[in-house]
Amino acid sequence: MRALVINPNTSTQVTQMLHAHLREHLPQTFALDSVTARFGGAYIASEAGYAIAAHAVLDAWATSTNEYDRIVIGCFGDPGLEALREISGIPVIGLAEAAMLEAATLGRFAIITGGERWRPILKRRAAAAGVAEKLAAIHILRETGAELLADRARALDLLAAAAQDCVRTQQAEIVLIGGAALAGMGEALAERLPFPVIDNVSAAARALLAPISAPAADLDHVVYSGLSSELSVRIR
Structure with missing residues (x-):
């Protein structure tokens, strides 16, 4: 089995983090390649950035030289x-969809992520995945992914407080930590909180x-x- 991980933003640091976290959760016999978008933003923070990233994902797939069994949109x-x-004819896994589908099997879930403009995008994703009725809340952190990465201990404290608030005030039964840059933080929180916490990148590994x-x-x-x-060749 061989999978391609596509990072839709241009941050090689995020690509490396994604690859490392997924690699930890896959057997050694599972081959994994990762690629960074050739164009777009260093992070995605708007509907326009999201649209550009979608194009970058198709371009990254089109320029891949190996044959793959599965693709992850990171x-x-x-x-x-x-x-x-x-257009690919290959099973494609998204971090959000994989994590939402897993969370929905456990009950009502809350999403914790960064970036206010992600709220409508994530609501659409939940609806597309057929789990909108299980989405209890979307909690948006004020801190950016870069700020959270810069101080992991503080990030975990902020995420833990947000998770507890979602369970207490929004009747969420599960908390989903969303964001490629937050890979691994959901698992760290699961060890210190008394309710289920899903890490979005770990969920993608299980889906793989x-x-x-x-x-x-x-x-x-x-x-x-x-x-x-x-892309011109592969799209038609």
Whole structure:
């Protein structure tokens, strides 16, 4: 089994973190390659950034040189998820979708992440995954992913306080820690909190190992202009 991890932003640090965390949760026989978006933002913080990231995801897949059994979109929000499923013919896993589907099997869940403009995007993702009725709350941290990464101990304290607030005030039964830059923090919190906590990157690793049927590629055979040569070839 071989999977490709696509980081939709241009931060190589995030790509390295994603790869390392996923690698820890997969057997050594499972091959894993990771790639960083060739264009776009260092982080995704708006609807425009999300749209650009979706294009970058398709471009990253098109420029890959190996054959893959599965793909992971390494962004909590899954830009390009449906589009890549449509054209690749490969099972595609998104951090947000994988974590939401897992959380929904346990009960009502709250999401803790950073970036106020992610709220409507994550609501749409929950609806697309069919779990909107299980979404109890979305708690947006004021701190950016970079700020949380800079001080892990403080980040865990902030996340723990937010998680406890969601359970106490929003009747959430499970808390989902979302954000590629927060990989591993959900697992650390699960050891110190008395309720289930799901780490979004760990959930994606579990989804990678689960049986998934490969979809058939469904190309539209439209001639596009202005795309990279690699994507132009693979999209039709």
